[in-house]
Amino acid sequence: MWPLDRGSKKPLFEQIVDEIERRISYGEFPPGSLLPSERKLAEQLGVNRSTVVLAYAELRALGMIESQTGSGTRVTKHKWGITPKHTPNWHRYVEGGSFLPNLPFLRRIREALQKNKALIDFASGELGADLSPVKEINTLMDENHYTEYLGYDNPQGFVPLRQALVAYLEHYRGIQTTESSILITSGSQQSLYLITQCLLAPGDAVAIEDPSYCYSLPMFQSAGLRLFRLPVDDKGVRPEEIRSLYKKHRIKMVFLNPNYQNPTGTVLDPERRVELLHIASELGLPIVEDDPFSLTDYHGTPPQPLKSADSIGSILYIGSFSKIAASGLRVGWMVAPHSVVERLADARQQMDFGLSVVPQKVAAQFLNSFYFRPHLDRLRMDLLYKRDLLIEALQKELPDLVSFSVPQGGLHLWCKIGTEVNDHKLLEEAIRNGMIYVPGSVYGSDSGYVRFTFARPKAADIPLGVSKFAAALRTVLG
Ligand SMILES: Cc1ncc(COP(=O)(O)O)c(C=O)c1O
Known part of the structure; x- marks a missing residue:
């Protein structure tokens, strides 16, 4: 809220001028940015419209803003002296950078x-x-105090959570693994990000399902990847098309969400799974299996992941707490060959030193608790x-x-x-x-x-x- 002081001797319009001037100089209103209309700002501040008209007129006279019929009032882009000389042009920075904005x-x-x-x-x-198991998680948090030392933890992930996941993956997903092959991530999203940034390079071709959750993520384009589509029918993708994309474009990786796919809800057909694993092994092609939904199977018979039948290590398996418990915990995991986990954990250390141990501890307790199965x-x-x-x-x-x-x-x-x-x-x-x-x-x-x-x-x-x-x-x- 704007700090208008109605008791002050300074007229309200001058206070508005000062505040806008301050926000321009702090880069909150960068050059070229649109200011609220006079009517809207008057409404927001609870002042008469004529007060804002007066303030804008003053700012125009100072050369700080420009109004044009049809395109509203903007912070001046061209004139010298509108912002203190040393204020960076945030507008240009915001438009730059290699990470693309959301759709x-x-x-x-x-x-x-x-x-x-x-x-x-x-x-x-x-x-x-x-x-969401809000009550259960609250109870676990109440029962367990976080008074022990909260230092930097292992960037690969909190060991008790990785241990709990080894048991979970075997019991619920038929995946045999060890804690050294698991990387804890900030949701599946971070696994996808780490894969695109650390295992692929600009110009690499990858295949994604069409339609696909991956398509909604400009992060693939931000990483400079060339995307090729694998149409999804009522049985999922057709593995043969992977072979032809490989021949034509030398795709380097395939991203699949084979169980209750987002957005179509389809499940990859069992025969196609066998064929897919066969093709992956023949071509030496890694497949990312993004599997956040399988345990939501309404009849209690979730499809088995590709990873459970992966005898040669071609599958990078991604899981998450988001769709089965709480998206705000931001707890996800990747099961991958140890060399991949090590590389990504090293990147994690550079990025954020790993996920906070607090949600990791909560997730481990929830997985090990008698609340999990009934939930x-x-x-x-x-x-x-x-x-x-x-x-x-x-x-x-x-x-x-x-x-x-x-x-x-x-x-x-x-x-x-x-x-x-x-x-x-x-x-x-x-x-x-x-x-x-x-x-x-x-x-x-x-x-x-x-x-x-x-x-x-x-x-x-x-x-x-x-x-x-x-x-x-x-x-x-x-
Ligand atoms: C298929 C799929 N993968 C990954 C994600 C990312 O989820 P999170 O990072 O919350 O685990 C989503 C979210 O909607 C998704 O639908």
Whole structure:
């Protein structure tokens, strides 16, 4: 909030001038940036619009800002003397750098969710508070005090967590490994980041599923990778296409999310898995198996990971707590050959000295506790219930307009709209109506697809959210 002092002898308009001047000089309003309109700023500050008009006039006279009809009021870019000489041009820095910004739809979704907490959220790809083991984790935290020494820990990850994961991976995922082959990461996201930065080089070609969660991450382009697509049908990707991409483009790695794929919900067919492992071994091609969803299988029979049948070490296996417990813990892991783990742990040390031990300790306690198994059982049932609520609502509200296959696990429903629609207009109209989702094009699909995350909204809000979506769709289709 701006520090306007209504008791001061200094007129309010001068206080506004000083504050804007200060923010320009601190680089908070960089040259060329847009200032709020006079009406909006007056509203925000609770002052008369004429006060802001006066302040802006003064700043214009000082050469600090420029107003143009149609493009609003901006901090001057060209004139000397607007900012103290030594202030860096933050605008140019912000536009530079090698890390690309998020996709525009994703930035829009983040902004809308921050602005309006009442939006029914089918966009955030995570569990809602009702599905997260919040109580159990709180109890464990209450029972265990963190008074011991909190020094830098091993950048490869907290040993008790890696030990707990060895048992978890064997019991729940059929993966035999040792703690020296596990790297703890800040969610699966960091595993993907480390792989793109440390194991691949600019110009390398990689294959990703189409559509795919990876497509929503400009981090692949930021790393200078060339992306080639592997179309996903109702049985997942076709392994033969990997062979042809390898022949044509010498792809160096394949990124797959074979179990309840984000966004389509598909599971890679068992025969294709065998073929895929065969091709990987024949070509000496590493495969990244991103597996955050398999334990959400609604019927308690999760597909076995590729990693469990990987006898030659071609699979880099990525897991996470995010989709089965709590995304905010930021606990993920990678199972990989020891040389890879060592290389990535070394990079970790340079980046952030490893993940904080506090969430690692919580995660280890939760995995070892008698809360974990019952939590998973409850989670599966609750997800199934929410999935059915969503399907029922879509069938009721839009019986002729949408089609989808029914997922058997995961947090999402991938939905095709049966007629041409403008993705932008539909999203804006949905937000206006009070709900939000992710347009399918974010994942690389054509327009006219929608990803609904039914795990995030409260069960009671699902039918209401769908009816808001249906109203938006009808408005946009006219
Ligand atoms: C397929 C897939 N991989 C990785 C992630 C990243 O998850 P986290 O970093 O929270 O583990 C997500 C998140 O939505 C995902 O859907």
